[in-house]
Amino acid sequence: MALPSVEKPVALVLPGYAFYVxxxxxxxxxxxxxxxxxxWISISGGYLSSSRExxxxxxxxxxxxxxxxxxYDFLPKAEFSGAVLYGGGLGFDSQPERxxxxxxxxxxxxxxxxxxxxxxxxxxxxxxxxxMLDLVREISGLLxxxxxxxxxxxxxxxxxxxxPEGNSESDDRLRAFMEGTSESGIPVDEGRILQxxxxxDTARRLVEEYLDANDRPPDGIICANDxxxxxxxxxxxxxxxxxxxxxxxxxxxxxxxxAAMQPSLTTVHFPIREMGREAARLLIxxxxxxxxxxxxxxxxxxxxAFTVFRESTGHRLKxxxxxxxxxxxxxxxxxxxxxPFRAMITKILLEGPRMKSIMPExxxxxxxxxxxxxxxxxxxPRNSDADPSGEDDGDIGSLEQRAIxxxxxxxxxxxxxxRIDPDSFILTPGEPVCPPELFEGxxxxxxxxxxxxLQHEDEHLGxxxxxxxxxxxxxPEQIAxxxxxxxxxxxxxxxxxxxxxxxxSLVDELQNMQSRLTHVERLTQMNRLVAGVRHELNTPVGSSxxxxxxxxxxxxxxxxxxxxxxxxxxxxxxxxxxAEDRDFRMRQRGRST
Numbered sequence: 407m408a409l410p411s412v413e414k415p416v417a418l419v420l421p422g423y424a425f426y427v428x429x430x431x432x433x434x435x436x437x438x439x440x441x442x443x444x445x446w447i448s449i450s451g452g453y454l455s456s457s458r459e460x461x462x463x464x465x466x467x468x469x470x471x472x473x474x475x476x477x478y479d480f481l482p483k484a485e486f487s488g489a490v491l492y493g494g495g496l497g498f499d500s501q502p503e504r505x506x507x508x509x510x511x512x513x514x515x516x517x518x519x520x521x522x523x524x525x526x527x528x529x530x531x532x533x534x535x536x537x538m539l540d541l542v543r544e545i546s547g548l549l550x551x552x553x554x555x556x557x558x559x560x561x562x563x564x565x566x567x568x569x570p571e572g573n574s575e576s577d578d579r580l581r582a583f584m585e586g587t588s589e590s591g592i593p594v595d596e597g598r599i600l601q602x603x604x605x606x607d608t609a610r611r612l613v614e615e616y617l618d619a620n621d622r623p624p625d626g627i628i629c630a631n632d633x634x635x636x637x638x639x640x641x642x643x644x645x646x647x648x649x650x651x652x653x654x655x656x657x658x659x660x661x662x663x664x665a666a667m668q669p670s671l672t673t674v675h676f677p678i679r680e681m682g683r684e685a686a687r688l689l690i691x692x693x694x695x696x697x698x699x700x701x702x703x704x705x706x707x708x709x710x711a712f713t714v715f716r717e718s719t720g721h722r723l724k725x726x727x728x729x730x731x732x733x734x735x736x737x738x739x740x741x742x743x744x745x746p747f748r749a750m751i752t753k754i755l756l757e758g759p760r761m762k763s764i765m766p767e768x769x770x771x772x773x774x775x776x777x778x779x780x781x782x783x784x785x786x787p788r789n790s791d792a793d794p795s796g797e798d799d800g801d802i803g804s805l806e807q808r809a810i811x812x813x814x815x816x817x818x819x820x821x822x823x824x825r826i827d828p829d830s831f832i833l834t835p836g837e838p839v840c841p842p843e844l845f846e847g848x849x850x851x852x853x854x855x856x857x858x859x860l861q862h863e864d865e866h867l868g869x870x871x872x873x874x875x876x877x878x879x880x881x882p883e884q885i886a887x888x889x890x891x892x893x894x895x896x897x898x899x900x901x902x903x904x905x906x907x908x909x910x911s912l913v914d915e916l917q918n919m920q921s922r923l924t925h926v927e928r929l930t931q932m933n934r935l936v937a938g939v940r941h942e943l944n945t946p947v948g949s950s951x952x953x954x955x956x957x958x959x960x961x962x963x964x965x966x967x968x969x970x971x972x973x974x975x976x977x978x979x980x981x982x983x984x985a986e987d988r989d990f991r992m993r994q995r996g997r998s999t
Contacts, residue, residue: 423880434682451477494521516692534578537711542586606637632657669717776878781815858886862894
């Protein structure tokens with residue numbers, strides 16, 4: 407195999423590492439890419455949003471799924487040498503058109519899809535049809551043997567719990583079920599095909615409804631995936647229906663919990679690690695191809711899927727199955743050993759005052775969790791120190807124009823952790839997700855790089871870039887979730903402080919305006935009074951009223967100040983004025999007033 411000259415990393419795009427299947431896919435890809443010296447990074451942003459309305463999916467959950475998809479819209483603005491898409495996980499509950507939109511958004515870079523079909527890129531799949539057909543043939547034979555030659559095959563009741571409508575894997579498995587039962591002569595009507603969605607909750611409800619509506623339980627239940635089989639088996643246990651004595655039950659995928667179920671689950675092994683290896687090999691071929699047309703013409707690849715018989719169909723466990731179960735258990739124990747450190751990180755993020763103060767604490771604890779590096783990239787920090795309480799300069803619609811800055815981070819070099827100085831690292835759209843000089847430091851032997859979005863509801867805050875061991879691949883998603891809440895709280899505090907300051911300034915301004923307005927109102931009232939007096943003085947009626955008032959006041963002052971002695975007039979000595987004259991003058995004064 408000729409190796410391409412690769413400077414940019416390969417992107418593995420998947421919903422997350424909540425299930426072991428993602429670990430297996432990453433392990434298969436790593437075997438090929440690592441051995442060829444090609445760097446790669448996993449990017450998880452949740453499942454693609456469904457274009458269908460689901461009655462059984464809460465509105466809040468639908469909104470969370472849609473919000474989480476923004477990181478996929480961001481991918482075309484970064485630089486990758488190629489991409490592996492886990493379409494079987496990303497688009498398990500969405501129409502194929504949604505997956506094709508993601509493919510189209512990534513442009514002309516080499517791509518390979520895993521786990522789904524119908525895309526304009528090469529696809530690597532498990533042979534779902536043949537794997538399920540082989541299983542149905544085996545179960546049909548077991549049920550016939552149980553009934554015996556004296557019983558009619560028409561008496562056999564066999565149920566099938568399907569996956570979501572429009573899901574290619576579920577459709578192939580249902581088609582194989584119909585073919586297998588037709589070959590064996592087992593009757594299947596619409597009442598025995600139960601519409602599931604790959605979830606245990608829906609499977610529980612469907613089996614409960616069937617048992618309530620029928621006089622006896624089915625002879626067997628074949629499920630389109632292991633999680634549905636888990637939900638169905640719980641209902642049978644609660645109703646004291648024995649597995650496998652009363653009912654045979656099977657799944658599909660052979661995920662980590664299949665061997666741990668009681669009884670252990672017979673299922674079809676989904677060869678996800680082999681699919682990852684083949685996808686990586688195909689991607690290298692695509693990267694060596696000269697043009698997009700040549701890349702698209704590569705045929706799809708189907709990896710054989712095979713049945714793993716266990717106790718749920720009456721089979722004994724084989725030694726290699728026991729070894730496999732122990733491997734999964736050991737992996738789980740390694741992860742659980744780190745749970746106390748995860749609790750410490752939760753405490754740090756809940757109690758830490760600011761990013762600059764919590765990073766030293768995270769540097770001390772994260773290496774014990776398998777995290778060897780963490781870089782925090784935030785959108786549009788306003789101030790020079792990129793405090794997480796800074797405001798966001800853009801909205802969701804301006805994502806393409808928004809710069810990203812390294813806010814904080816650390817790298818572990820041997821036994822020491824080195825703090826990253828973020829002053830000189832600012833990324834604009836169209837640049838790599840990480841500065842090349844830092845990206846080289848993230849790559850360690852046996853380490854895995856992982857990018858997780860930082861977001862809270864509709865707030866796109868940035869992303870985290872991690873380097874970790876293979877056991878800790880799910881931990882970055884937990885940290886990203888908690889850190890998103892931490893950053894969002896500080897943004898709310900910052901906005902609250904800003905609004906409080908703005909409100910105080912507004913109150914002060916209103917008080918100042920009110921004081922000025924009161925002064926103006928008093929001046930206005932004074933002007934009105936003066937104008938009124940001037941008007942009275944300038945009108946005849948006003949003069950006739952104002953002047954007599956003035957004369958009356960002066961007359962009262964004169965009369966009140968007049969001495970009681972007699973007055974001498976022109977005609978000699980006069981005594982006190984007659985009473986009638988005084989009364990007359992008083993009446994005249996009153997009339998004048």
